[in-house]
Amino acid sequence: MADGNIAVAEKSFYQESTNRYKGILSWLLSTDHKRVGLMYLIAIASFFVIGAIFGILMRLELIAPGKTIMDAQTYNTLFTLHGVLMIFLFIIPGLPVIFGNFFLPIMIGARDVAFPRLNLLSFWIYIVGAILVVVSLLLPGGPIDTGWTFYIPYSIRTSTNVSMAIFAAFVLGFSSILTGVNFITTIHRMRAPGMTWFKMPLFVWSTYATAWIQIIATPVIGITILLVILERMFGVGIFDPALGGDPLLFQHMFWIYSHPAVYIMILPAMGVVSEIVPTFARRTIFGYKAIAISSLAIAFVGYLVWAHHMFTSGISDTARWIFSLLTFLVALPSAVKVFNWVATMYKGSIDPKPPFLWVMAFIVLFSIGGLTGLVLGSLATDVHLHDTYFVVAHFHYVMFGGTGTIFFAALFYWFPKMFGKMYSIKWANIGVALFFISFNLLYFPKFIMGYMGMPRRYFDYLPQFEPLQVVSTIGSWLMGITLIIVFGNLIYSLRNGKKAPANPWGGVTLEWHVPSPPPLENFDEIPTVTHEPYDFSQLKEMKYGEG
Amino acid sequence: MVKAETNIELNSQAHVHRDDLGARMGMWLFLFTEVLLFGGMFLVYAVYRFQYSDEFRLAAMELNTGIGALNTIILLTSSLTVAASITAIQKGNKLLSIFLLISTIIFALVFMVNKFFEWSAKISHGIYPGSPELLEKQNGEILFFGLYYVMTGLHALHVIIGVVILVFILVFVIKNKINADDHVKLENSGLYWHLVDLIWIFLFPLFYLIH
Numbered sequence: 081m082a083d084g085n086i087a088v089a090e091k092s093f094y095q096e097s098t099n100r101y102k103g104i105l106s107w108l109l110s111t112d113h114k115r116v117g118l119m120y121l122i123a124i125a126s127f128f129v130i131g132a133i134f135g136i137l138m139r140l141e142l143i144a145p146g147k148t149i150m151d152a153q154t155y156n157t158l159f160t161l162h163g164v165l166m167i168f169l170f171i172i173p174g175l176p177v178i179f180g181n182f183f184l185p186i187m188i189g190a191r192d193v194a195f196p197r198l199n200l201l202s203f204w205i206y207i208v209g210a211i212l213v214v215v216s217l218l219l220p221g222g223p224i225d226t227g228w229t230f231y232i233p234y235s236i237r238t239s240t241n242v243s244m245a246i247f248a249a250f251v252l253g254f255s256s257i258l259t260g261v262n263f264i265t266t267i268h269r270m271r272a273p274g275m276t277w278f279k280m281p282l283f284v285w286s287t288y289a290t291a292w293i294q295i296i297a298t299p300v301i302g303i304t305i306l307l308v309i310l311e312r313m314f315g316v317g318i319f320d321p322a323l324g325g326d327p328l329l330f331q332h333m334f335w336i337y338s339h340p341a342v343y344i345m346i347l348p349a350m351g352v353v354s355e356i357v358p359t360f361a362r363r364t365i366f367g368y369k370a371i372a373i374s375s376l377a378i379a380f381v382g383y384l385v386w387a388h389h390m391f392t393s394g395i396s397d398t399a400r401w402i403f404s405l406l407t408f409l410v411a412l413p414s415a416v417k418v419f420n421w422v423a424t425m426y427k428g429s430i431d432p433k434p435p436f437l438w439v440m441a442f443i444v445l446f447s448i449g450g451l452t453g454l455v456l457g458s459l460a461t462d463v464h465l466h467d468t469y470f471v472v473a474h475f476h477y478v479m480f481g482g483t484g485t486i487f488f489a490a491l492f493y494w495f496p497k498m499f500g501k502m503y504s505i506k507w508a509n510i511g512v513a514l515f516f517i518s519f520n521l522l523y524f525p526k527f528i529m530g531y532m533g534m535p536r537r538y539f540d541y542l543p544q545f546e547p548l549q550v551v552s553t554i555g556s557w558l559m560g561i562t563l564i565i566v567f568g569n570l571i572y573s574l575r576n577g578k579k580a581p582a583n584p585w586g587g588v589t590l591e592w593h594v595p596s597p598p599p600l601e602n603f604d605e606i607p608t609v610t611h612e613p614y615d616f617s618q619l620k621e622m623k624y625g626e627g
Numbered sequence: 628m629v630k631a632e633t634n635i636e637l638n639s640q641a642h643v644h645r646d647d648l649g650a651r652m653g654m655w656l657f658l659f660t661e662v663l664l665f666g667g668m669f670l671v672y673a674v675y676r677f678q679y680s681d682e683f684r685l686a687a688m689e690l691n692t693g694i695g696a697l698n699t700i701i702l703l704t705s706s707l708t709v710a711a712s713i714t715a716i717q718k719g720n721k722l723l724s725i726f727l728l729i730s731t732i733i734f735a736l737v738f739m740v741n742k743f744f745e746w747s748a749k750i751s752h753g754i755y756p757g758s759p760e761l762l763e764k765q766n767g768e769i770l771f772f773g774l775y776y777v778m779t780g781l782h783a784l785h786v787i788i789g790v791v792i793l794v795f796i797l798v799f800v801i802k803n804k805i806n807a808d809d810h811v812k813l814e815n816s817g818l819y820w821h822l823v824d825l826i827w828i829f830l831f832p833l834f835y836l837i838h
Contacts, residue, residue, distance in 0.1 A: 162660065194649045226635035261656045299660045314756040316773035317766075318671060323773075324766025331676060333667060473693040 086461025090396030092500065092597040098196070111196035114598065118498065123207065124170055124178060125567070128487075131165035132563060134158050135489045139556035142549050145541055151197045152539040156225040157240075159216070159537055163228025164245065168252050169210055171483050172341055175348035176294075177206070177259055177381075179490050180287045182498060184263060186591045189272025189609060191601040194265040198258055205255035207471045212248035218240040227537060229338070234364030236311050243309045250305045250443025256344075263287055272590075274609035277457050286351025287373035293340045293347070293528050296383065301337035304330065328393055337388035343382040345479060347375055349486035350417055353439050356493050357421045358400055358588040360436035361428030364614040367420040374413035381410040388457055392466045397573045403531030407457035413451055418443065429504075433585065434508035438489030441516045449474055452527065467537075476523045485515070488566060493624045495570060496580030500597040503573035503590040511566040518562050582624035588616055593623065635697070647811040654815040656701050656784075658822050665826050672833060676771045682767020684838055689754070690743060695835035698741050699710045701825065705734035708720045708826040709793070709817045718809040730821065735790045742783055747775075775834055782830055792816050803807065 093114045097106035107115055138158050141148050143438040150158070181199065185192055193199050211212040217223045226235045233240050267288050271280070280288075310316050317323030318331045352373075358365045365371065369573070387395060387403040421443065430436070452474040455461050465471065488511075496502055530536075534545050541549065583592040588611070594602055611618045676683050712727035749772075753760035755772050796816045799805040803815050 191644070192647065195653060197655075257660050261653050261660075264656055265653045266648050268652060269646055277636075288788050295656055295660055296663060299663035300667045304665050306781070307671075310756075314776075316777060318675075318773055318777070323762075323769045324679065325770065326674070326678075330669065333670070336667075480694045534751075555740060 090595060090599045091341035092595065094597060095368075096600040098600070106538040109200070111192070111200050111602065113181050113185050113192050113196065113199060114498075116199050117178050117180075119203055120177040120181060120206070121212055123210065124174055127165050127169040127210065128566075131162055131170060131564070132560070132577075134162040134165065136560050137202070138162065139515050141363050141539070143217060143553040144543070144549075145543055145546060151223065153222075154584065155539045156227075156537075157223045160227050164213060164249070167228055167345075167363055167478075169251050170211065171345045171479060173206060173252070173259070174345070174483065174487055175352065175490065176201075176263070176287055176290055176623040178346075179283075179352065179494060180259075180263060180348060182292075183494065183591050184284055184468045185270065186594065186598060187284050187589055188267065188270060188275050189590055189603065189607050190266065190270035191465070191603065193604070194269055198262055202255045205258070209248045209255060212244060212251060216244035216248060217242065219554070230308065232308070232311075232327040233310060235320075235552050236320065241324050245311050246305045246308060250302055253302050253305075256272065256294050256296050260298070261290035264295070267291075272606050277612075278369065278372065279609055279613055280372075282354035282368070282375075282462040283348070283351035283366065285372040286354070286375045289379040290347045291345050292376075293379050293382070297340035297344070298336045299345065300333055301341075304333040304337070307333075323625065328390070328395070331390050331393060335389045335431055336383075339386040339389065340383050342479070343378055345483045347378060349442070349483040349490075350375065351412075352486045352490045353416070353421055353442060355587075355589065356435045356439050356489060357424050357587050358614040358616075359493075360431045360433060361425045361430035362431070362586070362616055363424055364612065364616065365420065365424035366426075367416070368613070370416050371420050374416045374596050377411060379414040381413070383405060383597070385410055388462075391459055391462045404457055404459050407573055408432075408454065411450060411454055411457075418447060418450075428597070431585075434505060434512060434539045435489050435585070436494035437512040438485055438492060438510065438515075441481060441512060441519075442485040444516075445477055445485060445519060449477025449479075449481055453478065465530060468530035468533055469526040469534045469536055472529060472536045473523050473526035476526075481519060482522070484589050485519075488512075491570065494591070495573070496584045497582075497591055497596045497598070498572055499538060499577075500580050501573050501577035502580040503569050503577055504583065507565060507569040508600055511562060512570060514558065514562040518558035520555075522552055522559050523549075525549070525552045525555075540544065581607060583622070586616075588622070595624075598606045645809070650811045650815060650816075654818050658818060661822055665781070666776075668774070668781065669829070669833075672741055672778070675767070675774065676833075679765075679767025679770060682765045683771050686764075686768040686771035686838055687834060690835050691748075692835045694741055694745050697833055698738050699794070699822065699831050701734050701738050701741070702827050704826045705731045705738070706821050708734065709820045713810065714808060715819050716805060716810045716813060721803075721806070724813075725797065725800055728793060728800065732763055732790055732793050732797070734785055735793070739783065739786060739787075739790075742786075743778070746779075778830055779834070782823070782826055789816075789820050789823050792819060 093112055094127060097115075098112045099109050101109060101310055110116065131517070137149070138155065141150050141155055141158075181193070195564055219241050221239055221241045223240060224238075224242050225240050225243060226238060230242060230246055235246075267280070267284060307318055311319055315323070316501060317325045318467070319325045319327055321327060354365060354371055385403055386407045387399055388407045391404075399577070421439075432440075452470070456471060456474055492503070492508055526534075529545055529548050529552075532545070534541060581594050582596045584596075585592075590599070590609075592608065593607065659836065701802055708727045709731045712724045712731065713726035715721075715727060755761065756771055756776055759773060793816060796805065796813055799812060
């Protein structure tokens with residue numbers, strides 16, 4: 081492959097900008113979907129690191145019963161901030177705005193998203209939201225201490241800066257909605273000739289389903305947040321039992337958004353898995369349509385299961401068993417996907433490169449997380465496990481073990497394409513192995529502690545939990561080291577990595593048809609799509625075939 | 628500098644990319660989120676209307692149906708004028724379009740003035756969230772007025788945003804940026820304005836008419 085010729089013939093999007101500025105402004109004001117995606121990557125990775133540091137500090141506090149390094153109020157603040165940062169600033173926007181922005185237009189054969197300026201606006205709204213979170217920490221009154229769920233009535237009564245912090249979540253939601261509108265329109269209107277719905281890569285399908293959830297769920301949290309702020313400012317009474325209001329109504333409205341939000345988090349990750357598995361198994365995906373449709377099914381059924389967060393809140397038995405049934409139903413499309421990925425690998429020619437290893441870690445961790453979700457979704461067991469470490473462990477297995485793992489898988493898969501550099505395969509492999517060990521060390525003890533009755537969010541605990549708490553804390557240190565290795569490897573490679581070929585893994589979706597890094601408008605000529613998305617027979621005729 | 632300019636030309640190809648249908652689709656999706664935003668409020672209203680139906684009936688008597696009906700007529704007319712201004716620009720009649728847009732904005736402002744008098748009358752009677760007089764009433768009435776202020780307030784905020792948008796659109800029409808060939812911005816603003824109108828059409832009976 082003639083690297084030299086391409087470098088002369090085409091400039092990458094790093095060398096050309098969409099605006100007339102140079103230097104930093106050519107990035108900050110760029111409407112190029114790839115530059116916007118990279119700016120999101122920097123911002124989101126930073127918040128992830130801060131959130132992780134908060135998590136490690138919390139674990140350190142819990143290494144022994146009683147006060148260790150911080151007082152109870154600081155601990156309350158830390159777990160709230162850990163939640164707010166990780167959920168609203170990292171994992172909800174995470175995969176769609178980084179990899180969706182960068183790759184969705186390329187994968188459907190478009191030059192950019194449908195509304196490039198709106199895309200840049202979404203980024204800046206996201207930044208404004210992030211700034212509001214930071215401001216809420218510094219203002220008098222102190223940082224929010226309600227937990228990321230900001231349940232009524234405590235969130236109306238506490239004197240900390242709840243209003244500012246949740247207004248930040250409102251602003252971030254607005255950014256999320258605009259991104260969703262943009263992606264749906266892009267997928268409907270910008271597909272290249274021949275790119276029919278069932279020729280779209282599965283990452284595009286899952287981003288499409290995600291965008292719909294962003295649109296139908298986010299406004300509900302928007303209005304809920306506004307009501308809480310108004311309640312704090314004027315005492316309207318809508319959620320205040322003293323004035324006839326109903327605090328449970330808050331829980332309903334909160335979860336009407338926040339449960340679908342976990343599918344906003346996981347669906348794009350499932351899409352990335354559906355990209356990586358065929359590429360490294362050298363085999364077309366098994367059950368393409370089943371995976372595509374199951375994304376939509378998850379989006380739809382996932383909208384109707386919110387009250388399984390409220391089984392112990394006193395809602396009626398009828399409501400409880402209906403929501404429990406629906407919760408079991410929503411596990412089906414997820415399982416369809418897992419079985420299809422495994423079936424894709426069967427008799428494949430597997431090349432266990434780092435992205436694939438991340439996916440293997442994902443399948444194990446996500447399966448544990450998913451199955452323990454069923455334990456929580458059934459009524460009898462949930463009463464015992466509600467609000468214990470079991471929930472925390474389940475949530476971290478599906479979110480961190482699921483979406484977080486795939487965040488790294490996607491980084492390692494698309495890094496050569498995004499930056500045109502190759503990272504150290506050896507250190508990447510070490511990173512995955514350490515991640516898998518430290519993850520289980522950190523979170524598995526929480527299943528056991530939860531089962532034994534350790535409540536979540538407690539600053540102190542009984543002595544019998546100490547051994548498991550210590551194991552978990554040691555796991556958090558190992559996780560810290562792992563993250564340093566993983567990010568270190570990538571950051572080091574940015575400068576010192578070998579130049580990456582256009583198609584290092586032998587992928588066949590459209591992003592592997594363009595140079596690494598891609599030119600400004602992705603394609604010289606909009607391609608006409610003739611192949612199925614994972615048809616590896618086209619590797620021979622591709623401009624950048626193997627390597 | 629020369630190099631930078633060639634870049635602009637090169638890039639302008641992509642950004643001239645115009646897709647009116649796509650723009651309209653994006654707007655409809657956005658309006659859908661607005662409907663859901665208010666949907667959350669309507670849900671709360673429905674729950675409490677069901678729970679406190681007698682007290683809601685009692686509280687609703689205190690609202691001025693006349694002024695509410697007047698505002699409904701004003702908003703409906705403004706929807707008509709904005710729709711007509713789109714037709715006018717499509718037919719190339721710029722002046723008429725400008726006139727109709729200005730009328731829409733005036734109607735919106737009149738609506739806000741009425742709203743202002745309505746709210747200040749309530750507030751001077753001591754009916755506002757957290758007021759001592761309101762707190763003496765029954766829970767259902769407190770909630771009714773709480774919802775009344777939140778929902779009509781949120782709607783009024785949308786009216787204000789709508790006016791700001793329409794003013795920008797007016798400037799675009801005057802500057803010929805919106806013309807007979809390219810008027811999707813005006814259409815989308817019109818859609819937004821209709822939504823503001825539509826929400827009011829639901830708010831009006833829920834608060835003023837159901838006794």
